[in-house]
Every structure is written in C-alpha cells, then in structure tokens.
Amino acid sequence: MQMTEIGEKLKQLRIRTNLTQEELASRCDLSKGFISQMERGLTSPSIATLVDILDSLGTNLTEFFKEPDNAQVVFKQEDAFTTEDTGEDCQLCWVVPNAQKNIMEPIIVRIGPKGRTAEYGPHPGEVMGFILSGTVVLHINKKHWKLRKGECFYHTASGPYYLENNTGNPAEVLWITSPPNF
Secondary structure (H helix, E strand, O other), X not given: OOHHHHHHHHHHHHHHOOOOHHHHHHHHOOOXXXXXXXXXXOOOOOHHHHHHHXXXXXXXXXXXXXXXXXXXXXXXXXXXXXXXXXXXXXXXXXXXXXXXXXXXXXXXXEEEEEEEOOOEOOOOOEEEEEEEEOEEEEEEOOEEEXXXXXXXXXXXXXXXXXXXXXXXOOEEEEXXXXXXXX
C-alpha cells in the first residue's frame, strides 16, 4: 500500500468515525497539520504512531492492512432461491444468498391471494418493507396498516408482526431485516 493510499484510507476511517482532523490529532497527541499531511500522502506515520491513530479510530494494524475480500457485489436472478413460508400461500425468495452473515437480509416475499406470512418477532433489530406489487396489510401487535404498490413500512421488531394479502391478486414485497432474521 502506497503512502497516498494509506492517507486516504485513514481519512475515510476518520470520517466514518465522525472525527475532525483536530479531534483525531488531539486523541493521538499529534498536530492537526500532521494529520492533514498524512491524509494527503505528504508524510507517513511511524508504526507506533499508526498504531495510536488506528486505536483512536477503533481498529488495528491487521484490520487496516487486510486485503478486501472478493465478496460478491452483484446478484443475478439465478443466484436467488425460494422457499415456502410457514404462512398461507406465501413464498420467501432470498435475493442475496447467505445474507444471514451480513448486517441486513433482503428477501422478496410473494403472497398469493388471501395468503399471509408466518408471524415473526419479537426479535432484536428493525424491519423495512417496500411493496413491489399488489396490496398488503401489515399487522404489528394489535395494529394494522394497508399498504399499496410503491409504499413502504419501517418498524422495530419489538412485537409480533406479519403481512396479509386480503385481495384476490398476488402481492410482492421487498422485505429487509437488520440483523438477519429469516
């Protein structure tokens, strides 16, 4: 890794950690000018200084210099797989295989006419859904909301919830949980 790459990577870490150059310099007993020069690739830190900076940014040398994995970024239709939901006339389609190891898990929920998903929750995390087609009713605890194509929902999974399709037409929902729950 070249000096400019190290500086840029440190800058991105600092920004991700919501620190100003001055705040980072203060935490590491360095000058703001040194941090600025380092981020622009004009100077390089000693190993000891780099360890201090990385510690202040919540990481370490191993993680900092770890080569990015070649994780799949684009997923095609043939990558997806579908299973039956334990609800009524409902299928779950994993559009990102093995997403349970990620921070969030996106699936497509296909609910047939008069069908419904199984009941989920409560569990830690959040749930978001975008109605791709049809109309569904979102039930959370004892409350419910009717959603149509193009609308979305977002809630914490602090209580039981499920989706229901009361119409005679199928419905599709992009459903994302974080952390993964399916």
